[in-house]
Structures are given as C-alpha cells and as structure tokens.
Amino acid sequence: MTSPSSPRILVTGATGFIGRRLLYRLDAMGFWLRCMTRNPEKFSLPFELKNPPEVVAGDLLDPESLKKALDGIDIAYYLVHSMGGKNFREMKEFEKRDRIAAQNFVNAADQSGLSRLIYLGGLGEMSGSLSHHLASRQEVGKILASGKTEATILRAAVIIGAGGAGFEIIRYLVERLPVMLCPKWIYTQSQPIAVENVLDYLAGCLDVPETAGATFDIGGPEVLTYSELMKKYARVRGLRRYIAGVPFFYTLLSTYWVALITPVPPGIVFPLAEGLRSPAVCRENQITGLIPLDLISMEQAICNALAEEQQGPGRLVSRQACFLPEQA
Numbered sequence: 001m002t003s004p005s006s007p008r009i010l011v012t013g014a015t016g017f018i019g020r021r022l023l024y025r026l027d028a029m030g031f032w033l034r035c036m037t038r039n040p041e042k043f044s045l046p047f048e049l050k051n052p053p054e055v056v057a058g059d060l061l062d063p064e065s066l067k068k069a070l071d072g073i074d075i076a077y078y079l080v081h082s083m084g085g086k087n088f089r090e091m092k093e094f095e096k097r098d099r100i101a102a103q104n105f106v107n108a109a110d111q112s113g114l115s116r117l118i119y120l121g122g123l124g125e126m127s128g129s130l131s132h133h134l135a136s137r138q139e140v141g142k143i144l145a146s147g148k149t150e151a152t153i154l155r156a157a158v159i160i161g162a163g164g165a166g167f168e169i170i171r172y173l174v175e176r177l178p179v180m181l182c183p184k185w186i187y188t189q190s191q192p193i194a195v196e197n198v199l200d201y202l203a204g205c206l207d208v209p210e211t212a213g214a215t216f217d218i219g220g221p222e223v224l225t226y227s228e229l230m231k232k233y234a235r236v237r238g239l240r241r242y243i244a245g246v247p248f249f250y251t252l253l254s255t256y257w258v259a260l261i262t263p264v265p266p267g268i269v270f271p272l273a274e275g276l277r278s279p280a281v282c283r284e285n286q287i288t289g290l291i292p293l294d295l296i297s298m299e300q301a302i303c304n305a306l307a308e309e310q311q312g313p314g315r316l317v318s319r320q321a322c323f324l325p326e327q328a
C-alpha cells in the first residue's frame with residue numbers, strides 16, 4: 001500500500017520505452033502512480049505492479065484532457081516525443097506538435113499547482129547547427145522550464161535497451177548486414193547510456209533536492225563513435241562485421257535504407273538519422289556527484305538488452321543468446 005503522504009506521480013509517455021520501465025522502478029519505491037496515454041483501452045503491462053496504477057486518457061495536444069491528468073498530482077515525468085506520423089506532412093511537423101504539447105503541459109501544470117517536473121530530453125551540443133530533432137528536444141526543455149513548476153531536465157544520447165528506437169536500429173543493422181557501408185555519421189562521437197542507468201537517474205532525482213530546477217547531461221562510462229558501438233554489438237553477439245563510412249550517403253537516402261532493414265518507421269528514423277551528425281557527448285558530469293552510480297558498460301548494456309526476458313518490463317524484441325567471451 002502507498003502511504004497517504006507519499007507524493008502522487010504522473011507518468012506521461014507511460015506506454016513508451018522509458019515510461020513503461022519507469023513505472024516498475026517508481027512502484028518498487030512505493031509511489032502512487034497515474035499513467036497517461038492517448039489510448040487507455042490499449043494500456044497493458046507485462047506483469048503487475050505492486051500497487052495498481054490509475055490510468056487516465058490524456059493527449060498533450062488536447063489541453064482539456066490535461067486538467068484531469070494533472071488533478072491532485074505532485075510530481076510529473078515528461079517522457080513524450082511526437083516523432084512519427086502517418087504521412088510525410090505529419091512526419092515533418094513533429095517539432096510543431098512537440099512545441100504545442102510542451103506549452104499545453106506547462107499551462108495545465110501552472111494551473112494545477114504541480115510542484116515538480118522531470119523531463120528526459122536529448123543530448124547534443126547547444127550550437128545553431130543542431131538537427132531538427134535535437135533542437136526540438138532542447139526547445140521542449142526550455143518550454144517546460146518556463147512555467148511555475150521546478151523542472152529537472154536530463155539530456156541523454158542513445159539509450160541502450162530492448163525496444164529503444166536507437167538501439168533497435170543498431171541491432172537490426174548489425175544482425176542483418178555482414179558488410180555495412182554507412183553514412184559518415186558512423187564516425188560521430190556519442191556517449192550512450194544503459195536504460196537501467198537512465199532509470200536510476202530519473203528515479204534518483206526524487207531523492208536529491210539539488211536536482212530541482214536544473215539541467216544535467218547523463219551518459220554512460222564510454223565515449224564511442226556509432227561505428228565503435230556497432231562493433232561492440234557485433235562482439236557481444238560473436239558476429240564478424242565489416243563497417244565503413246562512405247561520403248555519398250545523404251540523410252534521406254540513409255533513412256530509407258535504415259527503414260528498409262529495420263522495423264523502425266521512416267518518420268522516426270529520419271529525425272534520428274539527421275541528429276547523428278552532431279556529437280552527443282556530456283558537456284558536464286555534475287549528476288555523477290549528486291546521484292552516484294555504477295555506470296554499466298556498453299557491452300553489458302547490450303547484453304542486458306538482448307537477454308531481457310518476455311516477462312520483463314520492456315517489449316520483448318530479442319531472444320538471441322549473448323556472447324561475451326571474457327564473462328562466459
């Protein structure tokens with residue numbers, strides 16, 4: 001049973017890769033939870049939480065629905081993006097949807113008296129040359145921080161976990177292609193992080209008051225190029241792969257190429273692929289002093305993702321065996 005004095009938490013994006021996993025973490029900590037989704041009738045969890053959550057219909061593009069979602073809530077997690085879409089026009093307008101969604105949420109939060117907001121956005125340099133996706137993630141952070149609620153903004157690069165869009169792209173490419181001639185972005189540096197550590201930070205913020213009203217970069221223990229990350233995946237799986245970057249691959253071409261090989265739809269691949277040209281490395285590591293963690297290595301994170309069981313909180317995407325020679 002949750003204590004009556006325990007903060008009441010709203011998880012937006014509760015059906016997503018991160019949100020669904022976070023539910024289990026917060027439930028284990030004893031919090032009362034409300035899950036927001038546009039389709040509550042489709043909401044399901046792979047196994048039960050200790051305290052059944054309340055499930056509420058909420059669409060960030062429908063301000064009226066947010067009043068009910070935020071009613072009586074103390075803390076909210078914002079784990080939503082608007083990438084995707086049924087047609088080319090919808091795919092292109094994700095930034096506009098994300099801007100409206102964040103502003104609607106701030107307006108509703110200001111009226112509801114929400115005391116704390118935690119947002120997981122994207123890691124990328126703060127320069128003017130950011131991709132549409134990364135610039136949009138920064139813009140959402142700024143909008144969420146502009147209201148009366150104290151906002152914590154965590155910025156992450158690709159998150160390694162079963163079902164995550166970035167990880168699935170890597171997984172399918174390496175599994176399916178023995179020889180990969182890739183766009184030059186495979187030599188861009190990134191600081192990927194295990195999904196377990198992302199959850200540690202998201203949940204850990206609740207215990208550390210200094211995280212309120214601040215922005216933090218979160219990253220794993222290794223800075224790697226995407227080529228190195230794909231090679232690590234191949235090593236974990238015991239696969240021999242040849243990977244090289246070539247100059248003639250443009251974003252649109254690589255989007256359709258990736259969407260052909262992987263199950264990730266073009267509306268998600270395109271904004272992600274466009275962002276891969278920008279380095280995604282932590283500018284500062286302040287969070288490591290506030291929430292000290294044993295950061296999971298990328299080989300272990302890949303192994304964990306592959307080994308995730310069907311009963312686990314994530315969507316099952318793989319039953320492949322993991323192959324790490326030194327740990328066998």
Ligand SMILES: NC(=O)c1ccc[n+]([C@@H]2O[C@H](COP(=O)([O-])OP(=O)(O)OC[C@H]3O[C@@H](n4cnc5c(N)ncnc54)[C@H](OP(=O)(O)O)[C@@H]3O)[C@@H](O)[C@H]2O)c1
Pocket residue numbers: 012013014015016017018019036037038039058059060061078079080081082101120121122123137156157158159160164165166167
């Ligand atoms: N995955 C990664 O590798 C990664 C890396 C860095 C940062 N992040 C950040 O982590 C956060 C969560 O990403 P994710 O990978 O978990 O995403 P995801 O699996 O694609 O889930 C997206 C969620 O957004 C919800 N949503 C979309 N539009 C909505 C709307 N109009 N109203 C209400 N809910 C809406 C969906 O809920 P319903 O469809 O149920 O309504 C779904 O639960 C995002 O802010 C993302 O930028 C992710």
